[in-house]
Amino acid sequence: MNKNSKQSITIHDVARVAGVSKSTVSLVLQGKGKTSALAKEKVHAAILQTGYVYNREAAALRSKSSDLVAIVVNDLTNPYCAKLAVTLENHVRALGFMTTLVSTNDNALTQTQVIAKLQEYRVKALVIFPAINTQASWLNQLKTSYTQVVTIMRQVANSTVPCVLPNNEDGIYQATQALLARGHKHIAFIGGDAVASEYTQRINGFNNALKELHDIQSWVFNSSANRHGGRLAMSQCLAQVPQVESVVCFNDMVAYGAIEHLREQGLTPGTDIGVIGFEDLDDSQFMNPPLSSVRVDVDELARTVCDLIVNNTQEGVHQTVAEFIQRQS
């Protein structure tokens, strides 16, 4: 009954049953070389008959190549990050690679440990949503061990590793302009951690839009980038800036929290106070009022990452489109 007691079935067994050579079995399995249709058929029949399972460990060891792509992500607990991770997984899998997903809880130390471990498994490529405080020197040196390293969503300053991220600045710029077009003069940017590169980019977009007019007053309230943070930041904002007309939120989760707080205060989002999110989560269109947000297409992001992997691109910042979606908030 114990599977460990039985000999494992190898290509040698398959070859014997199929009546061909080990080499032929190997070639058929890899779809390489010239093998006759008859040989292929016999091999496949023998595989079925014997219950043979390909051993990638052995194959990888011998050929010194691996088809494992690791997706290392900072916070699977964030819905956008989870969606991105799943989408990346599907795209990379469609490319014919095997994926392994690992989360680091946005902790640079965990990230270092996990990736050191991954190295022992001879991972081919590494797709990283870097944890806060990731060091460029550490990141750059990864290129020595992996044939391909790509960072996503967050830029690590001074890193030479290719990076794929949405045009944060332009997205928030569009969003802020839409608020200005409503005639708002008192606008706040709420939520998010100022240490993250995506924060800097978004706040830059915010400020750039404001600069184009002269009679605008603006405020910034930081908080953690989740719903609870949004709630806190919105409440601080209302307390300190009662005249605020609209808020640009760091992301949709922050916007959800902000909206909850507004509703609890008897205010109607979109009517009393404008609210704009970032990410355009699936839920956002179903909010009441439907949440205006900056759409970041995870499929486009995933496709761009796949292109880098396929083309073995070793550098560059690759921005994807961020599109403002005007809804009723």
Add this chain to the structure above:
Amino acid sequence: MNKNSKQSITIHDVARVAGVSKSTVSLVLQGKGKTSALAKEKVHAAILQTGYVYNREAAALRSKSSDLVAIVVNDLTNPYCAKLAVTLENHVRALGFMTTLVSTNDNALTQTQVIAKLQEYRVKALVIFPAINTQASWLNQLKTSYTQVVTIMRQVANSTVPCVLPNNEDGIYQATQALLARGHKHIAFIGGDAVASEYTQRINGFNNALKELHDIQSWVFNSSANRHGGRLAMSQCLAQVPQVESVVCFNDMVAYGAIEHLREQGLTPGTDIGVIGFEDLDDSQFMNPPLSSVRVDVDELARTVCDLIVNNTQEGVHQTVAEFIQRQS
């Protein structure tokens, strides 16, 4: 510059630099056998000097053992599922195993494909949150290929694979009783997909509590188990059962949607209509009013799974505690 052009560094090189035998290096690396303190020191120094990286492929191939545990999850997009996956990852990693996380989009076919692929990587154990419509025969046969298979959260009928899940029935039973204690006579259960085993268990808990009294009227409104579903189910419920006094929700996301809908209708959750969730997500305590929910401890779940792996337990349904948390909703 190309790392493929350089010879890889093996234990042979380490042995040479350290001035010991290959065997000794191997034993030191595994922390096995008796090696002198001096030998250990020399080996570690040599590893640092050479930049040696352990090759687990080769080790696993030779020793016919693997330390890879795959966590296969149906929907990473669900916050509770994501939290559970991350927690499991951390616990299993703490046990000294390497983890790989894979999501199946709740699709039984994807699940089958992914797990077949995993087999080629000689995964040691499989922790599965089964997709809807997972076949018991398929699941049972996995025991042949993996030393350990555990299902979590969802039971597959007629499966002999060990299963870890919260006491859904008891949790909802407690929640429903709390509503009855408020004197409510018109209660609905909203949200969730009736095909899932956890749905059946929760609705059973609901009905069991109601059965104990004679003057209660109840309704059930199904929907997808997310926020949008909660919104829809709540709106249907209000339309068809205006006299409803409280709702038991399939999970917290459904409760969030329900609460949003209530607020939009000018109703106050907890005051006008009671709302109870399930899962007790981190956000729930920060809602306004704080959401009453059934707490399911992901750490306990993860610990139970780890126990099964460590003890190589091959059967049984292992229930973890579900505790009703009374808050203001």
Add this chain to the structure above:
DNA sequence: CTGAAAGCGCTTACAG
């Protein structure tokens, strides 16, 4: 297209 042979980087007895 086949078969024999070498070798990927390890582990594991075993004799010293």
Add this chain to the structure above:
DNA sequence: CTGAAAGCGCTTACAG
């Protein structure tokens, strides 16, 4: 504690 040897299951030229 060491060293030589065999072998895990594959891939990869190479001669036929």
